[in-house]
Amino acid sequence: MKNLILISSAIVLLLFSCSKDKSMSSDTGNSSTGEGGSMAAMTIMGDYMYRIAGGNAIEVYNISADSSAELATILNPGSGLETLFPYGKYLLVGTTSGMLIYDVTNGANPGYVSRYDHVVSCDPVVAQGNYAYVTLRDGTRCNRAANQLEVVDLSDITNPQRLTTIPMQQPHGLDADGDNLVVGEGSYGFKWFDIKDPVNPKQLKFENRVPCFDVISQGDHFIVVGSNGLYQYKYGTGTLEQLSVIPVSAN
Amino acid sequence: MGKYFTLFAGIVLLFAGCTRDNRMYYSYNYMGFKPIYASSGTLKDLIRTTSAKPLSETGKIYVKGNLLLVNKPFSGVHVIDNTDPSKPLNKAFLEIPGNIDVAMKGNFLYADYAGKIAVIDVSDMDHPRITQSVELDTKYQQYPPQADMTNRWSSRTYFECPDPAKGVVVGWLYTNLKSPKCWKNQ
Numbered sequence: 151m152k153n154l155i156l157i158s159s160a161i162v163l164l165l166f167s168c169s170k171d172k173s174m175s176s177d178t179g180n181s182s183t184g185e186g187g188s189m190a191a192m193t194i195m196g197d198y199m200y201r202i203a204g205g206n207a208i209e210v211y212n213i214s215a216d217s218s219a220e221l222a223t224i225l226n227p228g229s230g231l232e233t234l235f236p237y238g239k240y241l242l243v244g245t246t247s248g249m250l251i252y253d254v255t256n257g258a259n260p261g262y263v264s265r266y267d268h269v270v271s272c273d274p275v276v277a278q279g280n281y282a283y284v285t286l287r288d289g290t291r292c293n294r295a296a297n298q299l300e301v302v303d304l305s306d307i308t309n310p311q312r313l314t315t316i317p318m319q320q321p322h323g324l325d326a327d328g329d330n331l332v333v334g335e336g337s338y339g340f341k342w343f344d345i346k347d348p349v350n351p352k353q354l355k356f357e358n359r360v361p362c363f364d365v366i367s368q369g370d371h372f373i374v375v376g377s378n379g380l381y382q383y384k385y386g387t388g389t390l391e392q393l394s395v396i397p398v399s400a401n
Numbered sequence: 402m403g404k405y406f407t408l409f410a411g412i413v414l415l416f417a418g419c420t421r422d423n424r425m426y427y428s429y430n431y432m433g434f435k436p437i438y439a440s441s442g443t444l445k446d447l448i449r450t451t452s453a454k455p456l457s458e459t460g461k462i463y464v465k466g467n468l469l470l471v472n473k474p475f476s477g478v479h480v481i482d483n484t485d486p487s488k489p490l491n492k493a494f495l496e497i498p499g500n501i502d503v504a505m506k507g508n509f510l511y512a513d514y515a516g517k518i519a520v521i522d523v524s525d526m527d528h529p530r531i532t533q534s535v536e537l538d539t540k541y542q543q544y545p546p547q548a549d550m551t552n553r554w555s556s557r558t559y560f561e562c563p564d565p566a567k568g569v570v571v572g573w574l575y576t577n578l579k580s581p582k583c584w585k586n587q
Contacts, residue, residue, distance in 0.1 A: 184463055184464055184505040186504060192504045194511070199518075204545075204546030211511075213520075216509045219518045364462055368464065373464070373483075375471060382489065396456055398459060
């Protein structure tokens with residue numbers, strides 16, 4: 151009996167250590183940072199803040215003093231820079247031609263690691279575990295592109311490889327969180343995927359009444375923003391429970 | 402003579418039709434950047450908290466603890482108390498003219514502002530305190546930092562010429578421009 155309790159508590163502990171709960175990390179401690187959506191062009195990693203300026207420069211600010219932001223470095227990796235996503239010690243840069251990866255172990259001087267190329271498009275990127283999720287979409291500023299979601303293997307960070315492609319309608323922001331992946335489809339709504347198998351996202355729901363520009367997932371619930379307003383949902387088993395809405399009012 | 406003229410006009414129209422591309426509607430409309438002005442005052446005085454505004458145009462979102470910030474493009478952020486996600490409370494609007502992106506560390510909020518970064522102590526959200534003011538960037542007042550990458554036919558980036566009489570430029574909006582007089586090479 152004692153053994154059984156030991157084993158079961160070990161399993162429970164194991165499960166807890168495996169489950170990724172992002173809401174745990176966003177406490178209100180004094181030096182803690184928040185979380186942006188995947189469309190963010192500004193992100194904080196430790197004592198440094200990274201910002202895309204003018205689409206062709208990444209500005210690095212030293213914010214160790216908190217109350218000030220001192221410009222430390224400017225990187226010029228080319229044009230078409232759009233979004234920034236913190237991934238462990240790496241900074242993922244979504245660009246109109248793919249994704250750039252920088253090592254920010256030395257926060258003030260990010261080191262170029264690799265790039266992932268695809269057709270010209272607009273594309274935020276998020277990553278979890280060994281996988282990045284990239285959306286591509288066409289549109290006025292990013293013509294010629296396909297509309298799709300790609301799963302990219304980052305296990306060899308120096309050589310990102312596309313594993314899966316899923317056709318989409320007009321993908322915008324997205325977030326991967328534990329077993330859940332939510333992808334905004336712009337004016338078409340949003341899609342919720344099961345990513346227990348991270349390489350093969352399985353679509354669970356397509357909500358076509360709630361336009362979605364960006365998403366932030368927070369463990370057991372997620373936040374969607376779009377032209378109809380701000381919606382929050384709780385993940386269920388195959389279903390979503392709408393928690394609240396702050397509608398956009400005409401003005 | 403009249404017949405030839407009609408034919409000639411027809412040919413001209415045909416050519417005009419052929420040279421039109423998706424960015425040159427009626428010959429003189431370009432996509433490009435339009436300055437967004439802050440009406441008056443110094444940059445430091447323009448950042449302030451006002452009463453809550455209903456959501457209108459929504460932009461990027463940012464979460465820190467129970468705080469949820471929803472950007473209103475080129476205006477600032479809605480400050481939402483999201484302690485209970487089933488009852489989010491729209492508490493206030495933090496005016497940051499021209500703002501698109503924010504990030505937070507501790508009680509400090511970093512915001513893109515007039516081409517630079519403003520640092521704001523928001524430990525008391527009703528009384529935001531600017532701890533790093535923004536100096537006017539003269540280049541940002543004259544032309545957009547961005548390049549228009551969609552223009553396949555030329556290396557020009559068009560923009561509406563800024564008019565200092567209208568105020569300080571705090572943002573550059575990518576939009577359809579009518580007969581822009583200003584452009585830069587990218």
